[in-house]
Amino acid sequence: MVGKVGIVILLCLGSASSELRAADQDSQSGTLDFGFVPSGVYETHAYYEPGPIGILFHMVHAFLYVVQPNPFPRDLITKLAKEKYGTLQAQYQKAIYYEMGFVVCAALGALFVLLVPLVGLCFCMCRCCDNCGGEMHQRQRKNADCKRGFFTGMLAVTSFIITLGVLCAYAANQNLSSHVKSMKRLVDTNMRDLKLFANDIPVQIDYVTAQYTVVKKKVLSDLDNIGALLGSGIHSQLGKEVLPALDGALSVTEAMQETREALENVRTALHTLQDGTGKLQAELNGIRSSLRHTLNDPACFDSAVSHTCSNVRGTLSQLVIGANFSALPDVSGELARVDGVLKTDLSNIVQKGYLSFNDTHSLVKQQTKDVVSGAQDILDGISTNIASFSKMFPIHTSMYNFTVYLTQSQVKIEVFYPQIELMDFYRWTGCIAICCLLVLILSFNFLGLLCGYCGYDKHASPTTRGCLSNMGGNLLMAGAGFSFIFSWVLMGVVTVTFVVGGNVEKLLCEPFENRELFKVIDAPYAANPDMKNFLPGMLFQNPQINLTLESVYSNCKEDKGVFSALKLDNIFHVNRFLNSSVYTRDMARVFEDVKVDLKGIVLLEPAGRQNLINFANAGVGEINYAAFLAEVNKGVTRVDLLAFASKLEALADELPRGALENALKGHATIVRQIHSQRVVPMEQAMNTLSQSIVTLQRTASDLPAKITNILNAIDAAEYLITHNATQVVKQETSKYILNIVGYFKQYIEWAKNSIELDVGVCKPLSNVMDTADIIACSFIADSVNAFWFGLGCCTVLLIPNIILSVKLAKFYRRMDTEDVYDDVTIPMKIVSTYDTMTRFPRASAPPRHADW
Secondary structure, rough: HHHHHHHHHOOOOOOOOHOOOOOOOOOOOOOOOOOOOOOOOOOOOOOOOOEEEEEEEEHHHHHHHHHHOOOOOHHHHHHHHOOOHHHHHHHHHHHHOOHHHHHHHHHHHHHHHHHHHHHHHHHHHHHEEEOEEEEEOOOOOHHHHHHHHHHHHHHHHHHHHHHHHHHHHHHHHHHHHHHHHHHHHHHHHHHHHHHHHHHHHHHHHHHHOOHHHHHHHHHHHHHHHHHHHHHHHHHHHHHHHHHHHHHHHHHHHHHHHHHHHHHHHHHHHHHHHHHHHHHHHHHHHHHHHHHHOOOOOOOOOOOOHHHHHHHHOOOOOHHEEEEOOOOOOOOHHHHHHHHHHOOHHHHHHHHHHHHHHHHHOOOOOOHHHHHHHHHHHHHHHHHHHHHHHHOOOOHHHHHHHHHHHHHHHHHHHHHHHHHHHHHHHHHHHHHHHHHHHHHHHHHHHHHHHHHHHHHOOOOOHHOOOOOOHHHHHHHHHHHHHHHHHHHHHHHHHHHHHHHHHHHHHHHHHHHHHHHHHHHHOOOOOOOOOOOOOOOHHEEEEEEOOOOHHHHHHHHHHHHOOOHHHHHHOOOOOOOOOOOOHHHHHHHHHHHHOOOOOOOOOOOOHHHHHHHHHHHHHOHHHHHHHHHHHHHHHOOOOOOHHHHHHHHHHHHHHHOOOHHHHHHHHHHHHHHHOOEEEOOOHHHHHHHHHHHHHHHHHHHOOOOHHHHOOOOOOHHHHHHHHHHHHHHHHHHHHHHHHHHOOOOOOHHHHHHHHHHHHHHOOOOHHHHHHHHHHHHHHHHHHHHHHHHHHHHHHHHHHHHHHHHHHHHHHHHHHOOOEEEEEOOOEEEOOOOOOOOOOOOOOEEEEEOOOOOO
8 A cells, every 4th residue: 555655646647638638729929947856876787697607507408498499388388377186197298298308307316316226236235256357357358558649538538528527516606696796686676766766756746736836827917917918819810900091091100201392392393494494595606606696707608618517507506405394393282282281290190090090908908807816726726736645645654664665575575584595505515515515526537647647557466556557546546436426416417406407497487588488477367267367466456457567677778767667547536636628617707708999999090091191192193204305305405515615626627727717716616515504404403303203103193093992991990909809819718818828738747747757757666676587597596506407427437437437446556466478589570578458468467466
């Protein structure tokens, strides 16, 4: 119950999130920052790397696979757990078949244990009767040296392999002892992690519940700024109609100024042109008369220059005015009417309309005070509910009790540490004693080989072998004797540890690694015939929940929260405490009363309307623009005076030097002066007149229609504000509510994700299981299996070791009798007394025993 009460509140913030997902429109709210759920750092690293000894472990696993290649019997174990004793015979046969490899090996080990002592006893009795190699007489053979070398090499090889097996067994023994000492550290770190896990849950839950204040502050901020937020939405929607109408009216004020300036420019330019035309006409008449007078000079009638004078005389008709501006109408009346229109400040009137429309924010804020007050009351109620709900369950007390329970359990576990270390010391001592037995046998073997090899003299006869050689043979026989004495004991130890350790590896460790063991435990009705799923039945008294130990282990190993790992959403329902209706229906019900009256907004005053109408009726469109454009498109004079002056000078240059030439050039200079003093100012005035007329024509072309459209747009905008603003207010209020609800949705999603991933991260629970696997399998089972693997290799090789030791001892021990050889003389060669290659036995020497 401690664990269950401790995690009840984890569902309280996540269960209501499913109902909020039914919203049709995504929230436009900004992203809230809820920070990170505080959490401690767990110490336990449930990972084990065996190091170099891992090679030995892999060899053991490969051997076990050869012995037991069958897959894990999940279905068989499940049936054995479910069925009753009377119906288990068929299942037991399947179990025996599955264990056939272990059964065969165990049977061979038992046969070894039974037969080796019996064979050893028979072998001893046989040798006592001078049989089985017991006779102290060695037959001489030609291949004696080859056999001795072969037996020596084979015995050395087997002894070396036995030495490797002893080293493996010793390494496994030391590995287990060293890890037994580190086991305490693993248990302690797991306990500390569990305590940290229990202590973090209340803090994390308090943090998650406290983050509701972030939502509350944001919502309160939006409520305080409802004028800017809701008002801006209403302003934006209405502004689609209102602002273009006001912008059109404001643009008319600019058109008025442009029209007034254009009319003023037309009047001024027209006056300048009319005045300048008269003066220009008089000056042109004067220069034309002067030229006629000059051309009437008698010198022009001379045959040499008469042609030139005739050419000049022919151009005099071009010195006349081009455009006639006196017939153009005056625009003073239109200018006066426009000036009358401009006396009313239309720009100021339009700006008042802008200000009136932009005052929507203050109108909304002023008219929603009661609604905001009601929404704030709802927020305070939600805060009170969450605060009271977090206190409904004694989470702090429960976690404190759980921590006390862990401390007490740790104390109880620590009581067993001295006993475990003492038992491990006894085990270590026993294993060392077993290794010492093998070391003793190996010592006899290596000393026998060393003494025999060093003391062997091939020239000595079997009865005259040296003491060192004889001692080597005796040591080899001692090794064989001890092998007979201890090999069956060693095989018994190997068989027992093999059966136990091998089955632990195949039935527990490997299934745990590949998760097959979880499937057996999680099988329906396997652990308890009355429970479909034992884990939820044990934790929640509801075996129908689909919760398995494998899923809990996997989720915890992935650093998920205990809420997600234990699927607490199937148990705890807190919709009555944190229901989505708290944020949607209640809040929407409050904002249903939102009514914003915008009838006080005046876009355009009557004076402004009349001003627009007066401007449209100012008569600008009645001006005869065609007449103006026709005259300004003409030149000031019919001929370009500068070109005329240049041509006149060119003709003067054709005349002989004299008074006539100088007179014509003087007239050309006067023409240029007339152009610069009269024509140039008039051309500038004509340019101004042309631009102003074009501007007026452009403005007047659609002025009445434009004014009408602007007035219609303003009327439509005012109608929208007066009659259809209620619908716009409802739409924007709905968006505003969704914006508010979006904050709660963010909080709920964040709280749900935090509970599933951050609150009560159950990594310590999976670490406990992984630690149990490391201790039971990696520390104990692998070391035990490596021990019997090395010891078994040694024990099996003791059989050939016995045979080889007995065979080789015959070549090193001093015999009682020997074969007698005839003396053979070989020329030029001295033959040794004991030479089995060139001398052959004739008879056996009598035994040296006194009673022979």
